[in-house]
Amino acid sequence: MTFQPIKGVITPTVTPFDDAGEVNLDAIQPMVDFLIEHGVKGVYPLGTTGEGVLLSKEERKLVADATVKAVDGAVPVIVHTGSITTRDTIELTQHAYDIGADAVAVITPYYFELSDEALEQHFSAIAESTPELPIYLYKFPAVTGNTISLELVTHLANKHENIVGLKDSSGDLLTLFATNHLHDGQFNTAMGPDELIVGGVAMGIDASVSGHSNLVPEIIVGIYNATVAGDLEEARRYQYMLNAVRNILQAGAWLPLVKGLMIERGIPVGGVRRPLLTAPDTLIQACVKEFKTLGVSL
Numbered sequence: 001m002t003f004q005p006i007k008g009v010i011t012p013t014v015t016p017f018d019d020a021g022e023v024n025l026d027a028i029q030p031m032v033d034f035l036i037e038h039g040v041k042g043v044y045p046l047g048t049t050g051e052g053v054l055l056s057k058e059e060r061k062l063v064a065d066a067t068v069k070a071v072d073g074a075v076p077v078i079v080h081t082g083s084i085t086t087r088d089t090i091e092l093t094q095h096a097y098d099i100g101a102d103a104v105a106v107i108t109p110y111y112f113e114l115s116d117e118a119l120e121q122h123f124s125a126i127a128e129s130t131p132e133l134p135i136y137l138y139k140f141p142a143v144t145g146n147t148i149s150l151e152l153v154t155h156l157a158n159k160h161e162n163i164v165g166l167k168d169s170s171g172d173l174l175t176l177f178a179t180n181h182l183h184d185g186q187f188n189t190a191m192g193p194d195e196l197i198v199g200g201v202a203m204g205i206d207a208s209v210s211g212h213s214n215l216v217p218e219i220i221v222g223i224y225n226a227t228v229a230g231d232l233e234e235a236r237r238y239q240y241m242l243n244a245v246r247n248i249l250q251a252g253a254w255l256p257l258v259k260g261l262m263i264e265r266g267i268p269v270g271g272v273r274r275p276l277l278t279a280p281d282t283l284i285q286a287c288v289k290e291f292k293t294l295g296v297s298l
Contacts, residue, residue, distance in 0.1 A: 003103075003134045003164050005188040006076055007206045007228075008041030009220050011213040012049040014259055015063055017270035023059050027268045029070040034267055036074050038217035039225075042207070043071055044105065047080040048143065048169070049211040049255065054273040057083075060092060065099045082107035082138060086122050090129045103134035105167050110144035116152050127160035135162050136188065140169040150175045157182045164188055167209055171196065176205050194220070194246065198239045201227040215258050215265070216245060216296060241294060248290045253279060260284040261291075264298045 013035070016027035032043055045067045046052035046060055055063070064079045071077050079101045081092035089106060096104045106126055108119060127135055137156065141147040148166075153175065156163050164183065168176050169192030176189040190207040191200045197208045201224055213220040219242050226235035249257050256272050256279035263269060264284065271278035288298055 001132050001134065001162055003162075003186070003188075005165070005186055005206055006042045006078075006190070008208075009039070009213050009217065009224050010042035010044050010078065010190060010207050010209045011035050011040045011217065012044040012047040012080075012209055012211055013067065014214050014255070014262070014269050015046070015050045015052070015055065016268065017273060019270070021271070021273060023055070023063060024268070024270055025062060025066040027270070028063070028066045031267050031269060032067065032070045034265075035213070035217055036071070039221040040075065040213060040217055042076045042078060043067060044078045044080065044209060047105065047107075047138075047209075048140065049214065049258075050080065051255070051273055051276070052080050052082075054276075057088060057092065061095050064092075064096055064101065068099050068101055076102035078103045078105050078136060080105045080107065080138070082109070084109050084111060086125050089122075089126055093126055093130050093133065093135075097130045097133040101133075103136060103164070104130075105136040105138045107138040107140055108144045108146040108148060110146065114146050116149065119146065119148065119152060120155065123156050123163070124159065127156070127163055131160075131162055133162060134164040135160075136165040136167050136190070137163065138167045138169075139172070139175075140192070142170065150178055153179055154182065157187060165190060165206075168192060169209075173200050173203065173205065176200070177203060180204060194242060197223045197242075198227050198232070198235045202232070202235075211254075211258065212242060212245060212249075215261055216242070219245065219296070241296070244294050245291070245296065248287050248294075253277065257284065257287060261287060261298060264288055
């Protein structure tokens, strides 16, 4: 198995829907074209931002396949395949391998509280099911109720060559820093919290998996590139701009607003799947006006 760590901004892409609430596969191509044109280094469909847990297995497979085809090798595609059962996760992971995805990310199972032994067996079974496919562990205890300890990450990475990285959305940068040495320094670390990008990248974290990069990729890419270049003044300028964007979006439900504002940018992603509620147009237009005061054009 060959694997090249991803360094840069990875977009956890939204899932487009049509007016009837069905997956809109035709909208995936313009969406990924927009992101790649703005400098993202990876595409990550079907995670939290992609409403993956609200889709059926067949829908997830269709979106994964359409995304791989739309990207067409321009950047790596990391398909999120995590599910509540080991069996379904293995099925989705094998499908990702079959369609030519570059890697998968697997969140901890949710709802039931799981021991380290259960998690170890879960992730090991997935790694062994597709030994040639790179796998990222995905840590987001706020939504799953289960975490991945540093000890478990280390054990799994040492046991399975194809467990190549950790995507952490908990804000626990210390665990990410502590895993940098794994796989002879090639373990791929990716952070989720957008408010910490400058600090995390400056300390050596490889990638930012930014939900906001669906909407304002130029800002996230600007933060990352300036930080890597050592231009901290420019990096902080972009980070303050992003923080202002985040404050605006906190006026309502975050994901419905992101998708509504993406439509304002000409990206036809549609609404969200229930039980999520689509953002009202009055709120979207109010956000557009606030964005303009920041100098952010939509």
